[in-house]
Amino acid sequence: MSDINTSTQVETHTTGLRERKKHLAQTAIEEAALRLFQQRGYEHTSIQDIADAVMMSPRTFFRYFAGKEDVLFASVRAPLIEGLATLERMEPGTSAHEALRALFSYVATRYQQQQASFVVRFHVAMQTPSIASLYLYGLAVTEPAICDALCSRLESATNRNEIRFLVAIYMAALRVSVEEWLEQEGSSDLATLLRDHMDRISSLPRRKRRLRERFTHGA
Numbered sequence: 001m002s003d004i005n006t007s008t009q010v011e012t013h014t015t016g017l018r019e020r021k022k023h024l025a026q027t028a029i030e031e032a033a034l035r036l037f038q039q040r041g042y043e044h045t046s047i048q049d050i051a052d053a054v055m056m057s058p059r060t061f062f063r064y065f066a067g068k069e070d071v072l073f074a075s076v077r078a079p080l081i082e083g084l085a086t087l088e089r090m091e092p093g094t095s096a097h098e099a100l101r102a103l104f105s106y107v108a109t110r111y112q113q114q115q116a117s118f119v120v121r122f123h124v125a126m127q128t129p130s131i132a133s134l135y136l137y138g139l140a141v142t143e144p145a146i147c148d149a150l151c152s153r154l155e156s157a158t159n160r161n162e163i164r165f166l167v168a169i170y171m172a173a174l175r176v177s178v179e180e181w182l183e184q185e186g187s188s189d190l191a192t193l194l195r196d197h198m199d200r201i202s203s204l205p206r207r208k209r210r211l212r213e214r215f216t217h218g219a
Contacts, residue, residue, distance in 0.1 A: 026074075028054045032098035033071045034120050038205050040070065042128040050089060072121055073138045087149040092153065096163060100170045101198055103146070107124040108191045109144055115186040122182040138177060143167050173197035 032053035036084040047068065051061045083106045092101050124203050126132050146167050147176060151160055177194040 029061065029064055030071055030075070034069070034124070037124045038120065042124050042131065059169060065115060069199055072125065073115060075114060076138060077142055079107045080139065081145070083107050084149045087153055090153055092155045094154055095187065096154060096166055099150060100156060100166065104174050104194060104198065105191065108194045112190045119182060119186050139171060143171060169201055170198065191212060
């Protein structure tokens, strides 16, 4: 039994060490790439340039990132993937609105923590026509995973098409909030911007009901 416990501890330590080294390598690549993108421009920076800056081969670079776009966009998508864990902790009776508010509030907090990096990425993307439209809209690739997590976890999430629509609305609120935040050079509070937009989403049924009543009384 002691040998088994020792083996498990060694394996856990090795896995943890491997993950830390991977994270350090990814961080070094991202920092070097962003610096080069600012200095030379995105389109004039090659994979070889980035690899040389961190003293690794292009082949090693591809162990961590699929390409330059991945370096630029990875930190945009990562918090959304991490945030799926918040859905796993939700009580089955939680509404889809409550779950999505918790998820996107988590994402906004993570983005705020990376404010300086996000501003740099935003400017690099906006100065590069070939990728400008992909920067924030790249968030949409995470929508199916969010739908899957909601449908598998929440009892209230029974209509997948309805959930897909709801996820898309909240994703739009995040995108608009991030755009406003970045256009203001991160001077505003992203969480507050997002909360205001999410409050508008939550109030839509009430507004629709009031509008219907107004038309009914007017008739």
